[in-house]
Amino acid sequence: MTGIADMAGKKTSIRRTALILLAVALLIYLTFIITAVLRS
Amino acid sequence: MSTIAADVKDHTHDDHGPAKGYRRWLFATNHKDIGTMYLIFSFVMFLIGGLMALVIRSELAIPGLQFVHPEFFNQMTTMHALIMVFGAVMPAFVGLANWMIPMMIGAPDMALPRMNNWSFWILPVAFGILLSTLFMPGGAPASGWTMYPPLVLQTGDAFPFLIFSVHLMGISSIMGAINIIVTIMNMRTPEMSLLRMPIFVWTWLITAYLLIAVMPVLAGAVTMLLTDQFFGTSFFLAAGGGDPVMFQHIFWFFGHPEVYIMILPAFGVVSEIIPTFARKPLFGRDSMIYAASCIAFLSFIVWAHHMFTVGMPLSGQLFFMFATMLIAIPTGVKVFNWVATMWRGAMTFETPMLFALAFVFLFTIGGFSGLMLAITPADIQYHDSYFVVAHFHYVLVPGSIFAIMAGAYYWLPKWTGFMYNEALGKLHFWLSTIFVNLTFFPMHFLGLAGMPRRIPDYATQFADFNFIASIGAFGFGLSQLIFIWVLLTAKRGVPATDAVWDDPEGLEWTVPSPAPFHTFDTPPKLPAPKFG
Numbered sequence: 001m002t003g004i005a006d007m008a009g010k011k012t013s014i015r016r017t018a019l020i021l022l023a024v025a026l027l028i029y030l031t032f033i034i035t036a037v038l039r040s
Numbered sequence: 041m042s043t044i045a046a047d048v049k050d051h052t053h054d055d056h057g058p059a060k061g062y063r064r065w066l067f068a069t070n071h072k073d074i075g076t077m078y079l080i081f082s083f084v085m086f087l088i089g090g091l092m093a094l095v096i097r098s099e100l101a102i103p104g105l106q107f108v109h110p111e112f113f114n115q116m117t118t119m120h121a122l123i124m125v126f127g128a129v130m131p132a133f134v135g136l137a138n139w140m141i142p143m144m145i146g147a148p149d150m151a152l153p154r155m156n157n158w159s160f161w162i163l164p165v166a167f168g169i170l171l172s173t174l175f176m177p178g179g180a181p182a183s184g185w186t187m188y189p190p191l192v193l194q195t196g197d198a199f200p201f202l203i204f205s206v207h208l209m210g211i212s213s214i215m216g217a218i219n220i221i222v223t224i225m226n227m228r229t230p231e232m233s234l235l236r237m238p239i240f241v242w243t244w245l246i247t248a249y250l251l252i253a254v255m256p257v258l259a260g261a262v263t264m265l266l267t268d269q270f271f272g273t274s275f276f277l278a279a280g281g282g283d284p285v286m287f288q289h290i291f292w293f294f295g296h297p298e299v300y301i302m303i304l305p306a307f308g309v310v311s312e313i314i315p316t317f318a319r320k321p322l323f324g325r326d327s328m329i330y331a332a333s334c335i336a337f338l339s340f341i342v343w344a345h346h347m348f349t350v351g352m353p354l355s356g357q358l359f360f361m362f363a364t365m366l367i368a369i370p371t372g373v374k375v376f377n378w379v380a381t382m383w384r385g386a387m388t389f390e391t392p393m394l395f396a397l398a399f400v401f402l403f404t405i406g407g408f409s410g411l412m413l414a415i416t417p418a419d420i421q422y423h424d425s426y427f428v429v430a431h432f433h434y435v436l437v438p439g440s441i442f443a444i445m446a447g448a449y450y451w452l453p454k455w456t457g458f459m460y461n462e463a464l465g466k467l468h469f470w471l472s473t474i475f476v477n478l479t480f481f482p483m484h485f486l487g488l489a490g491m492p493r494r495i496p497d498y499a500t501q502f503a504d505f506n507f508i509a510s511i512g513a514f515g516f517g518l519s520q521l522i523f524i525w526v527l528l529t530a531k532r533g534v535p536a537t538d539a540v541w542d543d544p545e546g547l548e549w550t551v552p553s554p555a556p557f558h559t560f561d562t563p564p565k566l567p568a569p570k571f572g
Contacts, residue, residue, distance in 0.1 A: 010226045014151045017225055021218045021252055029256035029263075032290060036264055036275050040282055 057557050066161075069153035070557060071138045074160050076455075078135030079448070081163060085127030086441075088171070090517050092120040097479075101510035103500050113496035114182035115174070121185035125302070126209045127167050129436065132444045133305040134159075134216050137244050140451060141220065143548040143555060144238045146229030146564045151222040159215040166208035173198035184494065186291055187262065189276040189284050193269050203266045210255040217251035220244055229547070229563040235326065236566070238546055242329050243308030246336045250297045250304070253340075258294040261287060285350050292343035300339045302436065303403075304332055306443030307374055310396045313450050314378050316544040317393035318385030321569075324377040331370035331377075338367045348416050349423045357416045364414035368407070375404055388542075391465030395446035398438055398473050406434030409484065424494075427487025433480045438473070445472070445523070453536035457554030460533055464526050471519035478512030545569070 058064045058073065068074050095116045099107050108116070138156065142149055150156045173180040178196015181187070187202070195202065224245050228237070237245075264275040265287070274280025276287045307328075315322045322328065344352060344360040352360075378400050387393070409431040413419050422428060445468075452460050482505035487493075491502045498506065536553040550567065551559055 010151075014222050014226050017222045018152060018155075018218050021221060022214075025214050025218075025252050025256045028253065029260050032257055032260035033263060036260075036286065036290075039286075040273075040275055 068157055068160075069149070071142050071150045071153070071156065072455075072555065072557065074150075074153075074156050075135045075138030075140075077160050078131050078138055078163075081160070082128050082130075082132035082135060082444075085123050085131070085167065087520070089120050089123035089128055090520065092116045092123065094513060094517055096120065097510040097513035099496050100498070100506050102507065103498055103503050105497055108496070110496045111179060111182060114184075114494065115180040117494050118181050118184055119170070119174070122170060122181075123167070124436070125185060125298070126206075127163070129302045129440050129444070130213065131163060133244075133247075133302070133440075134213075136240075136305065136309065136444070136447050136451070137216075137220055139455065140548060141223060141241055141244060142227070143551065143559050144241050144546055145224060145227060145232055146547050146560050146566075147223060147227035148558060148560050150219050151227055152219045155215050156219050159212050159219065162208050162212040162215075166205045166212065169201050169208070170205040173201050176201070186288075186295070187265065188291070189265060189268065189287050190278075192265060193277075199269060200266065203262045206262050207259055210259045213251050213255050217248035217255075220248040221252070224248075229560075229566060231566040235329070238308075239311040239322065239325070239328055240305070240308035243304045243311070243332050246332050247301050247304045250301050250336055250339065254294040254297045254301075257290060258298075261290040261294065264290075285347075288347045288350060289344070292346045293340075295346065296343045297336070297339040299432075299435070300335055302440045304336065306399065306403075306440045307332060309443045309447040309450070310378065310399050311374075312546070313392050313396040313446055314381050314400075316450075316541050317390060317396075318382045318387050319542065320381055320385040321545075322377065323380035323383075324373070327373055328377055331373040334370040335367060338363065338370070342367065345414055345419070348419045361414055361416045365411060368411055371407055375400060375407075390449075390541075391460075391462060391469055392446045392450035394466065394469045395442045395449065398469070399442045399446065402434060402438030402442070402473075402476070406431055406436075406439055409434065422487060424492055425487035426483045426491045426493055429493050430480050430483035430487060433483070437480065438476050442472075442476075445469075450541075451548075452530055453533075453540045454548060454553050454555055456530045457536055457552075458531050458533040459536050459540075460526050460530050464522055468519060468522040468526060471522065472516060475512045475515035475519055479509050479516055480512070482506075482508045482512075 058070065059067065064073060065077060068077065095108060096113065099105070099113055138150065141147075170180075176197040178198060181192065181195050181198050181202045183192040183195060187206075192202075193199070224237070224241060264273070267273040268275050268277055268282070274282035276282045276284045278284060311322055311328060342360055342364045344356060345364045348357060348360070389397075409427065413422055413428065413431060449460065449465055486502055486505045486509075489502065491498055491506075538552055539549045540553060541549075545567075547564055547566070548555070550564065
């Protein structure tokens with residue numbers, strides 16, 4: 001079955017945008033913990 | 041990464057409707073079904089959190105300890121806040137986003153429908169875990185929604201469940217935000233440039249970026265609480281060389297943008313409704329977008345105004361005081377733009393417009409008391425008093441929740457295909473407005489007279505205003521029964537037209553009412569702007 005991303009013809013762009021945003025979220029999470037570890 | 045492709049091929053979505061029975065909801069990937077589930081879930085949470093508020097107001101109706109133990113009272117204040125913030129207000133706006141954003145931008149659905157399903161179904165699990173702590177040894181968390189250490193580390197068996205549920209809420213929010221950004225950036229109909237997007241879509245785009253920026257910060261903070269409690273670290277424990285104030289900084293770096301996460305979509309809803317019922321274009325449309333962006337930016341540099349009393353250098357006090365006051369400028373732009381939109385408009389006052397108007401008046405009261413709290417020396421007096429409780433409830437109840445109500449009434453005919461009962465809607469509005477003021481306005485006076493927050497008993501000098509507030513709270517709670525009846529009878533009214541209202545602007549009003557299961561098979565043409 002054709003997915004929404006295929007319908008939009010933007011599968012690659014959709015996946016890339018989602019992965020970048022997920023990576024940013026993980027980076028922020030780790031940055032705060034690592035900074036706290038280094039500070040303590 | 042700009043717009044939906046015009047070439048739609050191999051399309052197989054218009055040949056099936058929703059699945060039957062529980063599978064439709066458990067395995068839902070349709071944005072409308074998921075939006076409906078978000079809205080129902082948030083309303084259930086609103087009622088549960090509201091019942092907790094009534095426990096609080098019952099205990100505070102008269103001086104002395106009446107109904108509950110002080111420990112349970114603290115559990116109620118904590119759970120009420122966590123449920124209302126993460127379970128009621130935020131999911132309600134995500135529900136509105138799910139329903140409306142694809143229809144507003146001409147997309148067939150959200151870009152990541154399966155992740156959308158996951159984002160929703162995590163929430164009942166998270167809140168099931170959180171609510172289960174009420175039945176655990178030691179009871180539910182009782183340290184306030186801010187979870188300050190070292191107090192929160194005294195929580196009983198509930199502690200790891202609290203941390204786990206907050207993590208789940210965060211994961212759900214982040215996935216929801218990713219979905220919204222990806223949808224807006226990739227799935228708009230080709231003619232819709234960013235500046236032509238509806239204001240509700242704009243405010244949600246900004247909100248989604250805020251969510252991705254700050255929910256991981258909260259997750260980091262509670263992860264460190266967990267390791268402090270169970271793995272021997274001392275991030276926030278002074279005895280081990282840690283710093284409890286550091287938690288407050290990290291928490292409020294999340295917490296203040298969180299305030300705007302709960303109000304920016306409300307700005308968007310009100311900005312959609314006022315032009316429709318004033319029959320004029322939104323005044324200063326572009327400035328509304330820039331103002332929302334400014335508010336989002338400023339929300340990152342004001343967090344320490346929540347903690348002036350823990351002590352900080354004078355330069356810090358001055359910076360956070362003035363930065364906080366700066367927020368009044370873009371917020372003022374918005375309020376004046378709404379007023380200018382109505383100026384000389386051919387206004388009518390259906391229920392959505394009434395809620396939107398009350399929002400403008402009453403949110404502004406909350407904004408002004410916020411300005412008072414921004415003044416460092418004054419804040420040191422007001423801190424942890426009922427003045428603060430009055431302030432944030434004005435922003436969140438006749439602010440965020442009234443905007444959600446306004447949006448629900450505004451779009452309900454588009455969702456159900458029928459007009460709701462207007463007389464009951466207006467009754468719901470007037471009773472809610474009267475009782476919300478009866479509840480929260482006296483709290484200003486209580487706070488200025490020195491009544492602290494988060495206490496189950498108080499000196500007799502505070503008795504009268506507390507009694508009035510408790511009457512107001514029960515009146516507000518009972519008024520919501522009218523809303524339940526309006527929803528239950530939502531399909532008994534006259535059939536709604538496609539436009540529903542008097543010539544509103546936006547793609548969502550070009551599709552039939554109720555909106556079909558799959559909205560746009562091909563990217564729609566944008567109608568010419570109605571107001572030039």
